Amino acid sequence: xxxxxxxxxxAQTIVRWDFVGRWNFDDVKAALEKSVSLRKSIEGKSSxxxxxxRSESLPMGAVTQMIQGxxxxxxxxxxxxxxxxxxLLKSLAAIYLKxxxxxxxxxxxxxxLEQARAFIVQNKG
Numbered sequence: 001x002x003x004x005x006x007x008x009x010x011a012q013t014i015v016r017w018d019f020v021g022r023w024n025f026d027d028v029k030a031a032l033e034k035s036v037s038l039r040k041s042i043e044g045k046s047s048x049x050x051x052x053x054r055s056e057s058l059p060m061g062a063v064t065q066m067i068q069g070x071x072x073x074x075x076x077x078x079x080x081x082x083x084x085x086x087x088l089l090k091s092l093a094a095i096y097l098k099x100x101x102x103x104x105x106x107x108x109x110x111x112x113l114e115q116a117r118a119f120i121v122q123n124k125g
Contacts, residue, residue: 003027005034008049013078014120015039015048016113019055045078049116053084058092079123081108083116 002023008016015035039046082089093109108119 001027003031005031005038007038008117012038012042013044013046014117015046016051017048018051021054022056024059025061047078047120048080049083049113049120050080051083051113051116052086052089053113055084058088079106079108079120081110081116081119083110083113085109085111 002019002021004018004020006016008014015038017031017035035048082093085093090109093107097107108116108123110116110119
């Protein structure tokens, strides 16, 4: 499976998506369903790490899909952190933040999975 979704921590406060190799938006839809299901199984809020460290490239239409996917995420989301980000992913995140003003505190972009975990700890409300 090109995208796996699982809890990143035992406390079930972070859901991690691992993008491996080539993937498409059908894979993203399946991952989104799993992510929502995991987060609905807990009481409090949780954060999401989108880990692209082992992803090969972004499919066509990534800007549109990113904006639509972020808008569909449930209110129980504390923040989303994109890890392993290429220049293109950083640009997409910047576009998203411009389109969806007011979401700046809910989206982080870092280079590694470890930095994503640290970002969440530092920015928890």
